[in-house]
Amino acid sequence: MATPTVEPKARKRRRKTRTKNLSTLPAIIASELKTSEINLTPGKEHVMCPACKCWTPITGVLGTPVLVPHHTTPYHDPTTTPRRRCSSSNRRIVLNTEVAIWRSELAERTEVSSTVASRRATKVLPKPKAHPAPAASQLRPVPLSAEQVRVMFRRHHERCLACRGEATDRAGQTLPCRDGERLAVTFLRLVRQEPKRLAVREVFARERRRFDREYAGAAPKREAGWAAVLPAVQNADQSRRAVPQGAQPAEGPGVPLDHLVPRQAAEQPEQGPLTCERCGATESSLTSAVAAGWCRITHRSHCGRCAGRFPAWTRTSF
Template sequence: MATPTVEPKARKRRRKTRTKTVSPLPAIIASEIKTSEINLTPGKEHVVCPACKCWTPITGVLSKPLLVPHHTTPYHDRTTTPRRCSSSNRRIVLNTEVEAWQEQLVERTEVSSTVASRRATKVLPKPKAHPAPAASQLTPVPLSAEQVRKAFRRHQERCLACKGEATDRAGQTLPCRDGERLAVTFLRLVRQEPKRLAIREFFARERRRFDREYAVAAPKREAGWAAVLPAVQTADQSRRTVPQGAQPAEGPEVPLDHMVPRQAAERPEQGPLKCAHCGTTESSLTSAVAAGWCRITRRSHCGRCAERFPAWTRIPF
């Protein structure tokens, strides 16, 4: 008869670990452990157990340091079947001074914070939510009797009221409002389908007729524009003016005579004009207008002298 296997159970841990039992495993060297995996603060000596990776207190620091007996699970993780760690009562050699350990810990903390500050923060792209189109941008889709019929059939397959299986407390069959609405819509579309088809055919014929007329009239329209193009170009050239100042001498069809306003051309010649400020003279009114002369307080001034007065005081000829 086979002996039943009994699951080993750890004994209740003593409050103060005072034992002469020493683990046969080789001793742990403190200098070979990472600075972040050991705590040498006086009165709070702890180390990460190499077997179970749990923080474990160190006892007998002043004489023979040992790892206190502990379980393989952390103290905050209560379990009904705890197991004793194989590194319990294991020797540890504290060959690192407390001051040296503190300096290494501070240096490691500063380096970590510096590296973290230099490292670029990962930017998570925000999902782009496309805005809903406006009501004016929505394209209405006309309903067809076939679409409504398919929706009505799918509804009948799923609805218990349409099958006659849904009843109230009194045992009476409940009506289905959705099925009734789909049935009424289907009958209305079937009744209006001939009229809808006639309207669609009418618009299709009108669109084809418009395309034919446009194709016939397009060459005539192009020929008409080509016929009036020389007259339009002549009118555009006649409306061109030369700005005041230096006259351009290069370019096609550049006018070489002064372009003066109609008001100055219609006035009779009054002889030479004299500037009331500097005494400059012009032979005719046409030449004076072309040179930018103005009237200021009813006196003639040349273009250079007129610039000294405010713009609202300058009255053209």
């Protein structure tokens, strides 16, 4: 009777590395590491190895915490040769940071980093200088010529596959080109209208030359007319400059300032002494006030000195 074959079983592997070998390198101080370089979550203690910058588990947290032996590159990667153990394997680490303090610092750092990312200034791009479009009244249409349209049609024909008969649909039929057809029709129309356009341009040029001749012939007459009226214009300019600034020119004889003629004195009502509304000066009669240069401003009497402080158009003679 054959003996049944017993399949061998592998020995249960230890969950944590237990060794008495310690690295001779100085111990790592947890408080000197950045918050993002260590993880103190209970049961998941990890630290970024200072030698190979890989996340490495921490064993012996309740006794002598050390870094788990590890390689500089993943051990199971077949492309990595040769596999070399990291120099910080079994290196001691001093866990002198409380878990609650580490969590609060990590949360604060995460919050600050998110706010900084949202407050980051965007790149300033220079705004292109756009010239303002001209007004409709400033646009000057340029008439097309047959030669210009012919050049445009040649360029389009060299680039367009449909015009050369190389563009086809699924059924194998040649596709028409609307742009080429429009350019060809425009060229034929301009060629047909070119004699009429030349005749119209010749008429306008002939009329322009005739107008220039007539304008040049009438130049002596215009100069003679200007020479005749030039003295009158110069006299008017001199009279306008002689008028004081702000004064209103009045036609007729000037008002005597030393005394009133009998007729004007008879027309003026008899008044008592006048008092200046500004300085309080007085005049015994209207005649003496007129002789002293008194005026009315807003229907109130002012002496000559006070009236000179107001614009000329506000002063009214008695």
